[in-house]
Amino acid sequence: xxxxxxxxxxxxxxxxxxxxxxxxxxxxxxxxxxxxxxxxxxxxxxxxxxxxxxxxxxxxxxxxxxxxxxxxxxxxxxxxxxxxxxxx
Amino acid sequence: xxxxxxxxxxxxxxxxxxxxxxxxxxxxxxxxxxxxxxxxxxxxxxxxxxxxxxxxxxxxxxxxxxxxxxxxxxxxxxxxxxxxxxxxxxxxxxxxxxxxxxxxxxxxxxxxxxxxxxxxxxxxxxxxxxxxxxxxxxxxxxxxxxxxxxxxxxxxxxxxxxxxxxxxxxxxxxxxxxxxxxxxxxxxxxxxxxxxxxxxxxxxxxxxxxxxxxxxxxxxxxxxxxxxxxxxxxxxxxxxxxxxxxxxxxxxxxxxxxxxxxxxxxxxxxxxxxxxxxxxxxxxxxxxxxxxxxxxxxxxxxxxxxxxxxxxxxxxxxxxxxxxxxxxxxxxxxxxxxxxxxxxxxxxxxxxxxxxxxxxxxxxxxxxxxxxxxxxxxxxxxxxxxxxxxxxxxxxxxxxxxxxxxxxxxxxxxxxxxxxxxxxxxxxxxxxxxxxxxxxxxxxxxxxxxxxxxxxxxxxxxxxxxxxxxxxxxxxxxxxxxxxxxxxxxxxxxxxxxxxxxxxxxxxxxxxxxxxxxxxxxxxxxxxxxxxxxxxxxxxxxxxxxxxxxxxxxxxxxxxxxxxxxxxxxxxxx
Numbered sequence: 001x002x003x004x005x006x007x008x009x010x011x012x013x014x015x016x017x018x019x020x021x022x023x024x025x026x027x028x029x030x031x032x033x034x035x036x037x038x039x040x041x042x043x044x045x046x047x048x049x050x051x052x053x054x055x056x057x058x059x060x061x062x063x064x065x066x067x068x069x070x071x072x073x074x075x076x077x078x079x080x081x082x083x084x085x086x087x088x
Numbered sequence: 089x090x091x092x093x094x095x096x097x098x099x100x101x102x103x104x105x106x107x108x109x110x111x112x113x114x115x116x117x118x119x120x121x122x123x124x125x126x127x128x129x130x131x132x133x134x135x136x137x138x139x140x141x142x143x144x145x146x147x148x149x150x151x152x153x154x155x156x157x158x159x160x161x162x163x164x165x166x167x168x169x170x171x172x173x174x175x176x177x178x179x180x181x182x183x184x185x186x187x188x189x190x191x192x193x194x195x196x197x198x199x200x201x202x203x204x205x206x207x208x209x210x211x212x213x214x215x216x217x218x219x220x221x222x223x224x225x226x227x228x229x230x231x232x233x234x235x236x237x238x239x240x241x242x243x244x245x246x247x248x249x250x251x252x253x254x255x256x257x258x259x260x261x262x263x264x265x266x267x268x269x270x271x272x273x274x275x276x277x278x279x280x281x282x283x284x285x286x287x288x289x290x291x292x293x294x295x296x297x298x299x300x301x302x303x304x305x306x307x308x309x310x311x312x313x314x315x316x317x318x319x320x321x322x323x324x325x326x327x328x329x330x331x332x333x334x335x336x337x338x339x340x341x342x343x344x345x346x347x348x349x350x351x352x353x354x355x356x357x358x359x360x361x362x363x364x365x366x367x368x369x370x371x372x373x374x375x376x377x378x379x380x381x382x383x384x385x386x387x388x389x390x391x392x393x394x395x396x397x398x399x400x401x402x403x404x405x406x407x408x409x410x411x412x413x414x415x416x417x418x419x420x421x422x423x424x425x426x427x428x429x430x431x432x433x434x435x436x437x438x439x440x441x442x443x444x445x446x447x448x449x450x451x452x453x454x455x456x457x458x459x460x461x462x463x464x465x466x467x468x469x470x471x472x473x474x475x476x477x478x479x480x481x482x483x484x485x486x487x488x489x490x491x492x493x494x495x496x497x498x499x500x501x502x503x504x505x506x507x508x509x510x511x512x513x514x515x516x517x518x519x520x521x522x523x524x525x526x527x528x529x530x531x532x533x534x535x536x537x538x539x540x541x542x543x544x545x546x547x548x549x550x551x552x553x554x555x556x557x558x559x560x561x562x563x564x565x566x567x568x569x570x571x572x573x574x575x576x577x578x579x580x581x582x583x584x585x586x587x588x589x590x591x592x593x594x595x596x597x598x599x600x601x602x603x604x605x606x607x608x609x610x611x612x613x614x615x616x617x618x619x620x621x622x623x624x625x626x627x628x629x630x631x632x633x634x635x636x637x638x639x640x641x642x643x644x645x646x647x648x649x650x651x652x653x654x655x656x657x658x659x660x661x662x
């Protein structure tokens with residue numbers, strides 16, 4: 001048994017899912033939100049030489065994706081340590 | 089030195105490098121062959137994953153597609169990168185903890201069903217063959233254009249190289265050659281793009297040059313100029329697409345989910361030592377991919393401006409056909425550019441019409457696939473840059489082919505042979521059959537590369553649709569719903585695939601004339617229907633599960649054990 005007790009196991013999974021949900025909301029908002037659904041509204045805003053919606057669709061969303069994975073990695077490693085289920 | 093000799097030297101040197109690495113990283117056991125001994129450091133694995141993922145389509149075709157699609161090209165940019173977020177957050181760490189060699193292994197064990205395993209094997213083989221035929225074709229095109237050997241010779245040379253290092257080295261050989269191939273391809277992609285950014289805007293970074301003002305001192309933003317040019321020539325504005333919002337949404341989603349469900353991508357995460365390495369490696373993979381994917385849209389827009397200005401001249405009145413530049417003459421020989429002087433004024437002119445349509449003003453047809461390869465010539469870059477791009481295109485095609493061939497050989501020797509027909513086979517014999525299967529797969533792929541079925545491009549939509557509507561939901565439910573049972577998951581997969589396949593086959597093969605937005609369901613094109621197939625899969629699986637009861641307790645315990653990293657062993661076949 002890797003966890004101290006069942007409560008810990010449930011709490012770990014709950015924290016994991018809530019982190020996932022938060023990160024996936026960001027994932028959805030930058031790509032499907034800013035890049036597709038609200039692209040016309042955002043295109044009214046200038047960001048350097050870009051229309052903002054166009055920038056999100058062809059540049060910004062990709063940068064955010066990369067950051068999301070590294071944030072996930074750091075938070076999950078911390079969570080594993082907190083519950084003593086890391087691989088060290 | 090002329091371009092052709094330089095290309096021979098640079099492509100030849102890259103081949104020598106790949107072969108040297110393959111000899112150094114020979115596989116000694118099935119673990120080496122299937123998952124590189126499970127000991128690949130995360131950064132290295134990330135780089136290899138990036139090379140594995142970025143195919144001839146990403147390297148050669150994608151910027152060209154965006155160049156002609158404008159904003160709509162974002163479906164590929166977001167679709168083929170956003171999938172990695174799903175992969176890293178929802179799939180990779182758990183599948184690594186599960187600790188088997190293949191995706192069909194997971195499906196078969198999790199849903200305690202040999203049928204599920206076999207269905208998964210056939211989907212995996214189909215998806216991989218679809219892809220690999222396109223890669224071999226890409227190798228052939230690069231060879232025929234830059235080395236002026238015919239396509240058959242080009243494909244045979246490509247086959248020989250891939251055969252050598254896949255059969256000899258397995259996953260271990262592939263991983264380390266892919267690292268070299270990533271370096272070659274990213275360098276080859278960035279160098280011409282940096283040159284062109286400098287020329288057009290004075291910025292070194294294509295990512296900032298994309299939103300900068302033109303270098304001619306006019307103070308006009310590059311994208312504004314491109315929008316203006318597009319409208320003047322009768323196209324829609326470059327930064328506004330022509331697809332409907334719902335279609336863009338569904339295509340992007342299908343590509344993301346399809347990416348996360350592709351077996352040759354998932355298997356990469358079985359090669360790292362730990363669960364935390366699987367998370368890290370996904371991050372690095374996407375970072376390495378993002379370098380090319382954020383450069384591509386910049387390249388696409390510069391290429392379009394350059395192309396329009398070269399063909400139509402600075403005053404947008406057309407240029408003399410008799411004085412057309414060398415690169416147009418070269419591509420005309422391959423049939424990928426055609427000129428048709430309709431008003432007989434001796435000038436060529438590019439606009440929104442079709443060159444084949446006598447009533448329209450357009451006199452030049454440019455194939456979308458040539459943008460990346462032609463860009464250095466359009467911008468008059470030095471010969472070594474052109475040679476480098478050829479080597480990069482071949483590296484992209486070879487690295488992806490090798491990864492796909494490995495999944496095919498693993499599926500045949502491990503999932504089909506060992507799991508179904510000969511469970512007592514020795515490790516050594518299994519390795520022999522894996523190599524044999526890889527060899528046979530290369531010959532079949534080469535055949536399709538030389539005689540491409542006319543439907544390669546259409547079938548790619550199929551590959552993503554299938555992965556999106558079958559593997560992705562089955563794996564997600566397998567991890568996040570411990571009670572989901574075998575009957576539910578199998579019915580879900582079958583319903584998802586059947587629905588998606590029927591829609592694609594109807595519009596692409598049975599009745600292609602009806603393939604217009606008016607006839608599509610809710611305006612969703614066949615490229616985007618995988619998203620709906622995925623929903624069908626989830627709904628059917630849930631309903632059947634509700635009627636048939638929970639998965640057995642030992643399966644639920646197994647699912648609980650993959651949800652945390654501690655105790656992850658090396659990937660194994662048992």
